[in-house]
Amino acid sequence: MILDGKCPSGPLSEKWDKRCRELKLVSPANKRRYKIIVVGAGLAGASAAATLGELGYNVEAFCCQDSPRRGHSIAAQGGINAAKNYPNDGDSIFRLFHDTVKGGDFRSREANVYRLAMLSNNIIDQCVAQGVPFARDYAGYLDNRSFGGAQVSRTFYARGQTGQQLLLGAYGALSRQIKAGSVRLHPRTEMLDLVLIDGEAKGITVRDLVTGKIESYSADAVCLCTGGYANVFNLSTNAMGSNVTATYRAYKKGAFFANPCFTQIHPTCIPVSGDHQSKLTLMSESLRNDGRVWVPKMKGDKRPAHEVPEAERDYFLERRYPGYGNLAPRDIASRAVKEVCDEGFGAGSSGRGVYLDFADALKRVGKEKIKERYGNLFEMYEKITGEDAFKQPMRIYPAPHYAMGGLWVDYDLQSNIPGLFVLGEANFSDHGANRLGASALMQGLADGYFIIPYTIADYLARTTPGKAGTDNPEFKKSREDVETFTKKLLSVKGRKTVNEFHRELGRIMWDNVGMTRSEEGLKRALKLVPELRAEFLENVKVPGSGADLNQELEKAGRVADFLEFAELMARDALLRNESCGGHFRAEYQMPDGEAKRDDENFCYVAAWEFSGIDNAPELHKEPLKFENIELAARSYK
Amino acid sequence: MNLTLFVWRQKGPAEKGRLEQFNAKDISPEMSFLEMLDTVNEGIIKDGKEPIAFDHDCREGICGMCSQVINGVPHGPQEKTTVCQLHMRNFKDGGSIYIEPWRARAFPVIKDLIVDRSALDRIIQAGGYISVHTGGVPDANAVLVSNDDADAAMDASECIGCGACVAACPNGSAMLFTASKVTHLAMLPQGQVEAARRVCVMTEAMTQEGFGNCSNHYECQAACPKGIRVQFIAKLNREFIRAQFKGARRESPQ
Ligand SMILES: Cc1cc2nc3c(=O)[nH]c(=O)nc-3n(C[C@H](O)[C@H](O)[C@H](O)COP(=O)(O)OP(=O)(O)OC[C@H]3O[C@@H](n4cnc5c(N)ncnc54)[C@H](O)[C@@H]3O)c2cc1C
Numbered sequence: 091m092i093l094d095g096k097c098p099s100g101p102l103s104e105k106w107d108k109r110c111r112e113l114k115l116v117s118p119a120n121k122r123r124y125k126i127i128v129v130g131a132g133l134a135g136a137s138a139a140a141t142l143g144e145l146g147y148n149v150e151a152f153c154c155q156d157s158p159r160r161g162h163s164i165a166a167q168g169g170i171n172a173a174k175n176y177p178n179d180g181d182s183i184f185r186l187f188h189d190t191v192k193g194g195d196f197r198s199r200e201a202n203v204y205r206l207a208m209l210s211n212n213i214i215d216q217c218v219a220q221g222v223p224f225a226r227d228y229a230g231y232l233d234n235r236s237f238g239g240a241q242v243s244r245t246f247y248a249r250g251q252t253g254q255q256l257l258l259g260a261y262g263a264l265s266r267q268i269k270a271g272s273v274r275l276h277p278r279t280e281m282l283d284l285v286l287i288d289g290e291a292k293g294i295t296v297r298d299l300v301t302g303k304i305e306s307y308s309a310d311a312v313c314l315c316t317g318g319y320a321n322v323f324n325l326s327t328n329a330m331g332s333n334v335t336a337t338y339r340a341y342k343k344g345a346f347f348a349n350p351c352f353t354q355i356h357p358t359c360i361p362v363s364g365d366h367q368s369k370l371t372l373m374s375e376s377l378r379n380d381g382r383v384w385v386p387k388m389k390g391d392k393r394p395a396h397e398v399p400e401a402e403r404d405y406f407l408e409r410r411y412p413g414y415g416n417l418a419p420r421d422i423a424s425r426a427v428k429e430v431c432d433e434g435f436g437a438g439s440s441g442r443g444v445y446l447d448f449a450d451a452l453k454r455v456g457k458e459k460i461k462e463r464y465g466n467l468f469e470m471y472e473k474i475t476g477e478d479a480f481k482q483p484m485r486i487y488p489a490p491h492y493a494m495g496g497l498w499v500d501y502d503l504q505s506n507i508p509g510l511f512v513l514g515e516a517n518f519s520d521h522g523a524n525r526l527g528a529s530a531l532m533q534g535l536a537d538g539y540f541i542i543p544y545t546i547a548d549y550l551a552r553t554t555p556g557k558a559g560t561d562n563p564e565f566k567k568s569r570e571d572v573e574t575f576t577k578k579l580l581s582v583k584g585r586k587t588v589n590e591f592h593r594e595l596g597r598i599m600w601d602n603v604g605m606t607r608s609e610e611g612l613k614r615a616l617k618l619v620p621e622l623r624a625e626f627l628e629n630v631k632v633p634g635s636g637a638d639l640n641q642e643l644e645k646a647g648r649v650a651d652f653l654e655f656a657e658l659m660a661r662d663a664l665l666r667n668e669s670c671g672g673h674f675r676a677e678y679q680m681p682d683g684e685a686k687r688d689d690e691n692f693c694y695v696a697a698w699e700f701s702g703i704d705n706a707p708e709l710h711k712e713p714l715k716f717e718n719i720e721l722a723a724r725s726y727k
Numbered sequence: 728m729n730l731t732l733f734v735w736r737q738k739g740p741a742e743k744g745r746l747e748q749f750n751a752k753d754i755s756p757e758m759s760f761l762e763m764l765d766t767v768n769e770g771i772i773k774d775g776k777e778p779i780a781f782d783h784d785c786r787e788g789i790c791g792m793c794s795q796v797i798n799g800v801p802h803g804p805q806e807k808t809t810v811c812q813l814h815m816r817n818f819k820d821g822g823s824i825y826i827e828p829w830r831a832r833a834f835p836v837i838k839d840l841i842v843d844r845s846a847l848d849r850i851i852q853a854g855g856y857i858s859v860h861t862g863g864v865p866d867a868n869a870v871l872v873s874n875d876d877a878d879a880a881m882d883a884s885e886c887i888g889c890g891a892c893v894a895a896c897p898n899g900s901a902m903l904f905t906a907s908k909v910t911h912l913a914m915l916p917q918g919q920v921e922a923a924r925r926v927c928v929m930t931e932a933m934t935q936e937g938f939g940n941c942s943n944h945y946e947c948q949a950a951c952p953k954g955i956r957v958q959f960i961a962k963l964n965r966e967f968i969r970a971q972f973k974g975a976r977r978e979s980p981q
């Protein structure tokens with residue numbers, strides 16, 4: 091099937107206005123008759139739930155943590171982009187749009203990205219009004235910095251805690267609606283199934299993580315804002331609880347999963363220290379503004395960094411990408427780092443790391459300024475490694491970080507299932523094959539504050555409220571299915587822990603579906619993953635019962651989904667016989683090792699439809715057209 | 728490293744809890760405290776028992792989810808460090824470690840080391856925000872904020888809502904938590920309009936939720952992983968007095 095993203099016609103800059111004019115409205119008096127479920131309370135979910143509540147809808151909000159203030163968005167460090175052009179350095183909505191499409195290696199929808207760039211400015215206004223304490227200059231104006239993949243300074247930031255401050259803003263707005271009674275909050279609750287009535291999304295089934303109770307909630311529409319799936323690699327920069335469960339189970343109910351193989355490996359993370367490692371810590375990419383990346387010119391050089399003379403250092407990003415230097419986009423930087431380490435130039439005892447050196451910047455602007463910019467990052471680095479980055483360079487290595495892929499949505503953020511909307515990292519929409527730094531926060535908030543309130547009304551206005559209650563047979567069946575699966579996990583009583591399976595899956599994925607992929611490796615993954623899944627269902631050990639708080643059971647459910655989803659990822663990567671963005675296929679590269687995109691055959695979104703776990707999923711394509719930017723090879727040289 | 732752990736085990740809110748002893752063997756000093764617990768838990772599961780339940784998520788010291796009293800100190804021995812950022816190199820080989828949940832009247836235990844902190848959310852719900860609707864706001868640079876004020880607001884706004892301050896306080900007071908939010912918003916021009924009402928409704932919510940009074944022990948500041956300072960409590964008190972002068976209405980803003 092050829093999919094249609096339903097982008098409005100007309101000039102790029104008028105598409106969103108045009109769509110807004112066409113969208114139906116729900117009258118103020120009618121809004122409270124409609125119930126909307128919002129799953130997830132990160133930036134996308136909190137901003138959506140708060141705004142929909144303000145408008146007068148009846149909102150049920152869900153999250154896994156004990157409070158919506160803890161959604162994984164809280165961990166974002168570096169900043170949020172906007173096309174304000176406050177520094178007067180030549181930025182514009184068109185340029186932000188252009189950079190994002192180019193950064194995404196021409197695998198995103200022009201219309202969506204342009205809208206995102208347009209709305210970016212409203213986001214900053216909104217957040218400032220909420221009291222987000224963005225950095226300011228001495229005259230009291232907002233300060234900006236530059237980020238990977240951009241030649242202008244358009245990133246707004248709040249020290250190294252931008253995600254935290256933006257989320258606290260959205261959490262405040264959400265808290266206000268909870269107090270007002272328009273939003274009911276269900277923390278420590280996990281969505282385990284999507285319920286369809288006559289083919290439309292009308293509710294969810296959840297597990298209360300404290301009491302273990304399986305319950306259903308019905309509504310007139312469902313918004314999934316459940317974040318990304320980088321934890322399929324086990325070790326990633328995501329929070330421990332980040333998962334694919336909500337989106338994957340929606341996929342199993344018929345929602346298309348788009349571009350699952352587009353995952354982002356972040357170049358600047360603290361290297362792994364041992365087998366006990368439970369997660370990887372990101373050092374914000376903003377550090378690349380002032381830090382210079384280098385390795386010794388001599389292979390296997392084990393001298394401490396300060397003993398390597400200047401002439402014997404290879405600043406390989408500056409050398410290979412003079413135009414962008416240390417700010418080359420993430421996929422390019424990550425691959426370059428892995429390559430120099432694979433070739434034996436890596437720094438540190440493990441050889442799996444490169445230096446990120448602040449010596450020059452410290453000389454140029456002084457310790458105080460560096461501390462002001464990145465103080466908390468330097469502290470965090472020291473806590474984890476025991477090393478002081480003011481005295482010796484940081485060591486960094488790439489780690490899985492972000493999922494560009496996600497549930498397929500049209501221009502209205504509606505999936506192929508009517509009534510199911512997907513926001514934030516959970517959808518596939520705006521970042522193509524690679525996301526630029528500081529663009530995820532922007533997208534989550536654009537989706538939640540400024541897009542969904544308009545587009546969901548159009549769907550609701552066409553439906554009668556309260557179509558089905560939770561006593562409907564579909565809901566009953568959903569609860570039974572969830573109960574059965576929970577019981578099954580508890581009854582295996584095998585010998586291996588959930589973590590052991592997750593670690594094994596992570597290794598398979600990192601080795602074969604990680605930064606560089608090949609036909610051979612992908613086929614290997616397609617063999618190993620189902621084997622591991624079969625073993626999981628026969629040999630996993632989940633202690634305790636389903637009738638109270640049971641963290642192993644929660645994890646088991648998530649790992650079970652990763653074990654299925656991993657196969658979809660490998661399949662998607664195997665289909666895409668080209669290299670683009672975060673998807674690098676060893677077979678498709680230029681003589682100089684750069685990615686070789688194939689626009690003739692792969693300029694489309696791959697959207698997969700579930701057809702039973704033992705059958706190959708069905709592929710649907712949404713062709714991508716570029717009318718405003720020339721489809722050109724991405725060069726950062 | 729080999730360590731002896733004494734960990735609080737409690738099946739549910741209504742059950743009685745007790746300390747249970749575990750041996751943590753072959754622990755690497757590079758491990759984080761939670762990775763040490765992960766390792767111990769793997770062993771417990773293999774023995775066919777239920778692992779120790781504890782809250783955690785980001786493991787980066789920012790989400791505020793982790794919450795353990797280690798050897799009597801909320802978040803353990805290292806200054807300005809959450810449990811998840813604490814590393815085993817801070818402990819002595821062969822030593823004993825006592826691990827308990829946050830203890831406060833307003834934080835009932837759910838299971839083992841996990842407590843219910845929703846009372847903190849309700850303090851925020853009472854008025855810990857600026858009541859602005861989405862849309863219709865002025866340009867971000869229309870209202871200037873001095874660099875110093877923005878910095879002070881940011882200092883206060885770094886609170887991660889973990890509740891260590893409550894656990895550390897002999898009275899179980901949430902004063903530091905509340906003061907950080909009051910100060911954050913009071914430092915900004917956008918927060919002025921509701922400042923008086925905000926401080927009143929938030930302090931009232933604090934009392935209603937069963938948090939104790941502040942009697943200047945300053946244990947909160949010592950326990951806070953984010954360096955939130957007791958000066959903010961003085962700021963809250965000043966805001967409160969000012970609000971009394973103004974005769975602020977106590978209902979929450981809408
Ligand atoms: C360490 C780090 C640093 C980053 N830095 C930046 C940056 O500087 N700039 C930038 O633009 N982006 C950054 N990103 C990316 C960005 O933070 C995320 O992409 C974005 O915050 C995702 O927001 P979200 O609302 O879509 O999802 P999340 O914030 O992940 O929220 C997901 C929500 O869904 C809930 N949930 C999940 N599954 C379920 C379920 N089954 N049932 C119920 N609830 C569920 C969770 O509880 C949570 O509330 C960073 C990411 C990481 C990991």
Ligand code: SF4
Pocket residue numbers: 885886887888889890891892893903904907947950951952953954955
């Ligand atoms: S004030 Fe400090 S200790 Fe208290 S909740 Fe905030 S961060 Fe935690």
Ligand code: FES
Pocket residue numbers: 782783784785786787788789790791792793809810811812
């Ligand atoms: S786990 Fe997030 S702060 Fe410790």
